[in-house]
Amino acid sequence: MSQTLRIATFNVSMEASNYLPKGTRPVGNELFERLASGDNSQIKNIAEIIQIIRPDIILLNEFDHTQAADIGVEAFIKNYLNVAQQNNQAIDYPYYYTAPVNTGVDSGLDLDKDGIASGKGGDAFGFGLYPGQYGMLILSRFPIETKRIRTFQHFLWKDMPNSLLNSIKDEQGKAWFSDEAQQVLRLSSKSHWDVPIYVAGNTIHILASHPTPPVFDGIEDRNGKRNHDEIRFWVDYINGDERAAYIYDDVGRSGGLDATSFVIVGDLNASAVEGDGIKSGIGSLLASELINSSTIPKSEGAAQLKPQNGHGESHTAQWGMRADYVLPSANLKIIDSGVFWPVSTELTFRLIKDRQASSDHRLVWVDIHLP
Secondary structure (H helix, E strand, O other): OOEEEEEEEEEEEEOHHHHOOOOOOOOOOHHHHHHHHOOOHHHHHHHHHHHHHOOOEEEEEEEOOOOOHHHHHHHHHHHHHOOOOOOOOOOOOOEEEOOOOOEOOEOOOOOOOOOOOOOOEOOEOEOEOOOOOOOEEEEEOOOEOHHHOEEOOOOEHHHOOOOOHHHOEOOOOOEOOOHHHHHHOEOOOOOEEEEEEEEOOEEEEEEEEOOOOOOOOOOOOHHHHHHHHHHHHHHHHHHOOHHHOOOEOOOOOEOOOOOOOEEEEEEOOOOOOOOOOOHHHHHHHHHOOOEOOOOOOOOHHHHHHOOOOOOHHHOOEOOOEOOEEEEEEOOOEEEEEEEOOOOOOOHHHHHOOOOOOOOOEOOEEEEEEEO
């Protein structure tokens, strides 16, 4: 008996500032108010996209996490996904996983060197105006092996051998981060998760993350170098040998992945051929012999925007780059793949016409064959 499994990733822009007038400072509960109402047009469109593509497992990036996270997730499922949007068939996810992230968590230090240790924005362990902004959520049709989940929210950047942390210098060639800061800085701007899911006799490890954008900094390139190392973390982790010996999770367990079947998912904010990031980070991941990168999800809608761009059809973000990835392990055969990006003449174009319609990213999906 065999089964085809559809796995997706979608940066949904469901964070509080997305629901406020420009310049208004969010407090962090804005998303959950709209989830409870069931009538927000942007969230309805996101639910409709998910109902059209119908993934078995999906990672949502930029889904705010708060102390009432379970209430919010269950409201999203009940009030939006379980409701037929525009006559599409409703969809249910009986299993989900969400957890705290580093965004908006006060470091107590002046990390952005503006002279003020504000505790918010650039002085947080991950850029955020409140704890949990730009969080993550995994929805699944299949049971999640919760006791085997590993998270790496607190892994320290300094503990990655040969990291780029020490190469971050200011214009005078001095270390950007103080010695005190380097002792507490966390690698992950949100978190790194290893979430095992049990599907038809198989356990598939969903490796989820959302590295920081490699921009919004200066000559020191602190965000670009962090993005590189956040992606490199997965390269080391999936090897599971001495390259991963330095890794420890949030309960102190050491080492890398101890399984062969996995799928790396998320908005990695990086491209090996375009953009401002350090291309060797994502390049090393795509080149790994442990990854099945033979198929690149594409869409006609993205190709329509940049027909002369040799990479346009593989773009996953409205601003023009392949940023979002679903990367199965080498032992998993890819059956099909795609990016939800309708051309301008399709009726469903209304769902992605601008960021206010849904998001500035597109849902990316891959079908894999399970033996």
